[in-house]
């Protein structure tokens with residue numbers, strides 16, 4: 094049975110296994126984030142794995158040699174000292190090391206395994222198409238944990254249906270990696286290299302593509318190898334990255350991009366195609382589920398309402414700061430056209446202490462030590478290198494980048510880890526500051542906080558959305 098309420102994937106580890114499990118146990122579908130899941134694994138182990146959850150999941154991984162190696166390398170009993178830095182995961186590459194793939198596979202396995210532990214509800218995992226180099230290994234790890242749904246947005250995920258079908262058949266499969274100014278290459282992985290597949294049965298998960306337009310739905314559906322099992326149609330108010338408005342971009346008085354009717358999917362066409370679809374972006378409020386059903390949808394995908402619930406990965410400090418602004422009416426959010434190195438607009442909450450504020454941003458010494466949003470580039474010299482427009486300007490320019498491309502870019506990798514209490518402490522003493530994304534439609538949150546002045550949990554959020 095298809096889920097009516099999907100709790101959207103929210104990176105990095107805002108939708109962690111605890112949130113997804115709480116949602117799935119209460120009749121919705123919980124979705125864990127697969128973004129930077131290798132570093133999430135390392136940082137949880139180096140923080141001491143309080144409660145032993147990660148170690149319990151590691152003990153269930155089919156290849157114990159790999160699991161033990163990771164445990165021995167990263168686990169710190171009691172957690173690392175506050176003035177010590179976390180170890181970095183190897184940066185994503187086209188020709189990744191075995192260890193890098195192991196971390197991605199085991200990281201995704203742990204997250205899904207824990208989200209599924211102890212109940213029969215469905216669990217999904219979310220990846221970003223933009224982070225192409227991490228997807229193949231992450232999806233395999235999630236499939237080893239028997240994930241029910243793979244969900245992908247932030248690009249055109251045309252290869253995933255074929256990839257998951259082939260992996261489920263225990264075959265090697267590939268994902269194509271775009272190279273700026275160069276010919277694309279492939280990352281090919283064989284699950285048999287990572288676990289003993291003779292003793293294992295995969296189940297092919299369903300694949301849902303996150304899209305904004307019916308045109309993309311028609312494009313993906315035209316061929317079996319790219320056809321998703323359903324679509325999540327995201328409107329412009331949704332949290333996280335958004336698609337830019339179509340055509341020439343115009344801005345309002347607050348310098349916000351203006352979205353118009355052309356930016357909304359044609360739902361009559363979607364109904365004609367006959368594929369299941371869910372609506373996302375401002376659907377976490379009373380009456381909105383019914384509205385989506387009336388528009389022919391199977392249900393809704395909701396992010397913001399769950400991001401702010403007590404089961405999410407946000408630190409209490411950040412959650413409470415935001416809840417305060419909802420209570421006193423000072424909540425402020427902007428669609429930033431430049432902040433994300435991906436080039437996509439991203440919604441950023443104006444929150445004190447985060448790099449949304451100019452002084453906090455200016456105080457951050459630039460550095461690129463995580464690199465999830467680096468893209469491969471064929472340099473004029475003929476060599477393939479990797480670059481991110483929010484890395485320090487000098488190396489970026491050396492990699493055939495332009496100064497213009499670096500303006501206003503923020504380090505999402507480090508900022509997003511600080512949101513969940515796993516931020517880096519640098520050797521020079523600098524602590525990475527958070528950067529928070531949410532959706533711009535917070536009507537549902539403002540309503541729910543009246544019922545629960547101290548904040549709500551995942552089950553209460555689900556009941557609230559479900560009220561007809």
Ligand SMILES: Cc1cc2nc3c(=O)[nH]c(=O)nc-3n(C[C@H](O)[C@H](O)[C@H](O)COP(=O)(O)O)c2cc1C
Nearest residue numbers: 101102103104331332333374375395396397531532
């Ligand atoms: C904190 C946060 C992080 C998000 N991260 C991701 C992500 O990593 N991948 C993704 O596909 N969508 C992401 N989203 C979008 C949600 O999955 C969901 O589609 C969206 O929030 C729905 O709109 P709403 O926020 O108005 O409910 C994120 C949303 C939030 C609020």
